[in-house]
Amino acid sequence: MDTLYFGLRLLAELVPLFLLISTLVYVAVEALTPERIQRWLGGGPSYSKVPLATALGAVTPFCSCSTVPVVNGMQLAGIPTAPLVAFLIASPLISPVAIALLWGAIGAEYAVLYTAAALVAAAGGGVLVERWHQGRVQRLEPVVSSVGAAATACGCGSAQPGLREVSGPLMRGRAEVPSGGSTALALPLEVTVRVAPGFGLRLGRAFTRSLSDLRKLALPLFVAVAVGAVIYGYVPDAVLVKVAGPDTALAVPAAALLGTPVYASILVLLPLASTLLAKGVGIGAVTAFLMGASGFSLPEGILLSRILPGSILWRIVVVFTASVIGIGYLLQWIAG
Numbered sequence: 172m173d174t175l176y177f178g179l180r181l182l183a184e185l186v187p188l189f190l191l192i193s194t195l196v197y198v199a200v201e202a203l204t205p206e207r208i209q210r211w212l213g214g215g216p217s218y219s220k221v222p223l224a225t226a227l228g229a230v231t232p233f234c235s236c237s238t239v240p241v242v243n244g245m246q247l248a249g250i251p252t253a254p255l256v257a258f259l260i261a262s263p264l265i266s267p268v269a270i271a272l273l274w275g276a277i278g279a280e281y282a283v284l285y286t287a288a289a290l291v292a293a294a295g296g297g298v299l300v301e302r303w304h305q306g307r308v309q310r311l312e313p314v315v316s317s318v319g320a321a322a323t324a325c326g327c328g329s330a331q332p333g334l335r336e337v338s339g340p341l342m343r344g345r346a347e348v349p350s351g352g353s354t355a356l357a358l359p360l361e362v363t364v365r366v367a368p369g370f371g372l373r374l375g376r377a378f379t380r381s382l383s384d385l386r387k388l389a390l391p392l393f394v395a396v397a398v399g400a401v402i403y404g405y406v407p408d409a410v411l412v413k414v415a416g417p418d419t420a421l422a423v424p425a426a427a428l429l430g431t432p433v434y435a436s437i438l439v440l441l442p443l444a445s446t447l448l449a450k451g452v453g454i455g456a457v458t459a460f461l462m463g464a465s466g467f468s469l470p471e472g473i474l475l476s477r478i479l480p481g482s483i484l485w486r487i488v489v490v491f492t493a494s495v496i497g498i499g500y501l502l503q504w505i506a507g
Contacts, residue, residue, distance in 0.1 A: 178400035181442045184275055185392075189438050190381050192271040196230070197377035198370075208241065209248035212258075217251035218298060224254035225294045228261025229286075238262045239474040246478060252304060256487055257297030264466035265289040269437045276441045277448065284502060285458065292462075292494040300486050391439045399446035408451045417453035417506070423499035426456040430463025431492055437465045455503025462495045 208227055212220050231241075238259055245255050265286055274282040402411075415422040444457050467488070475484055 175400065178396045178442075181276070181396050181399065181445065182392075185272060185438060185441060186385065188271055188275050189268065190378070190385060192268045193381040193384060194374070194378045196267045197380050198373050201373060201377070206244075208258075209245050209250060212245065212250045212254050213248055217253045217301060220251065220254035221257045221294050221297050224250075224257040224297065225261045225290055228258040228293060229265050229290060230267065231262050239471060239478070242475070243478045251301065252483065253297040253301035255297070256300045256483075257293045259487070260296045260466060260491060261289065261293035263471075264293060264462060269465070272437060272441055276445050281454070284505065285461075288458075288498040288502070289462070289466075292491075292498060296487070296490045296494055299490050300483065303486050303490075304483055388436055388438055391435065392442070395439045396442045399442040402443075403446045403449060406450065411447065412451040415447070415452045415456045417455070417503055419453065419456075422453055422456040423459045423503065424496050427459035427463045427492055427495045427499060430460040431467050431488075431495075432469045433464040435464045435468075437461065440464055453503050454506045455499035455501075458502050459495050459499030462498065463492070466495070467491055 211227070212224055228238075241262075242255060242259050245258065270282050270286055273285055413419070415426065440461055444461055447457050448454065472484070472488065475487075479487075
């Protein structure tokens, strides 16, 4: 009975919170189109754009795969390596939705520590990758690739703000445009003006996107909750503590390496994280797995290999993995 109650409680906490925060975020960031992100990050010294790129990544609810089309557009716009990598790391790793879910499922103190560590990892990762690669190339060369369709095939790209045209009421008109000179010809010109949708329409559209995200995550979420409930009810605490407890030295790097190839939303990962923490697994190992699985994935790496030079991509993987391991040990040390 405790196992069933644990699973139902997790669902009751996570699902409404996800829908609420996700809807509000979609309403708030509808104006953050890829074009505007590219314009804000273009020009000026490379490192000066890193804080802004990190902040933009932190407020956009992209998963690891749907970040790729935006990164491709940034690359085509000539965005330097440091802000590009900072955005690439921050966007799937942290978001208002992730913060709210972490706050509700684990606690306020952990949510604050996780957020601060993620922001530092993203900003520092962007700077480190560019400096490491600086002797070879100062700026990524644009590569045209059909990553948008590939990201959509991952199941998350189409539901993200800025990745599809926003439809709205149209006003159409015709204008006569002279071609110049005394023999000017009147050419019909079709003019399209978009009317900004009202708040109610934007709220409804945002809620529809949130429901779409939840439907895509429903099966893995239920599986994760079921696995977490079984672990909570039937796996002895001593076994988990021995394998991945706070005193197990290699638990943090093992969790980071285990999580990095995984492709999962933090909504799906949280039931397992909550369970493992309740059973005595070290907070460092849990954090390393959360960040590794939500911040980078094998499908994302495959997509990025189509648009980024290999010399940049493997540096991103190394810096990201090392950052996750370092953060895991740091949080474990803070926890005592």
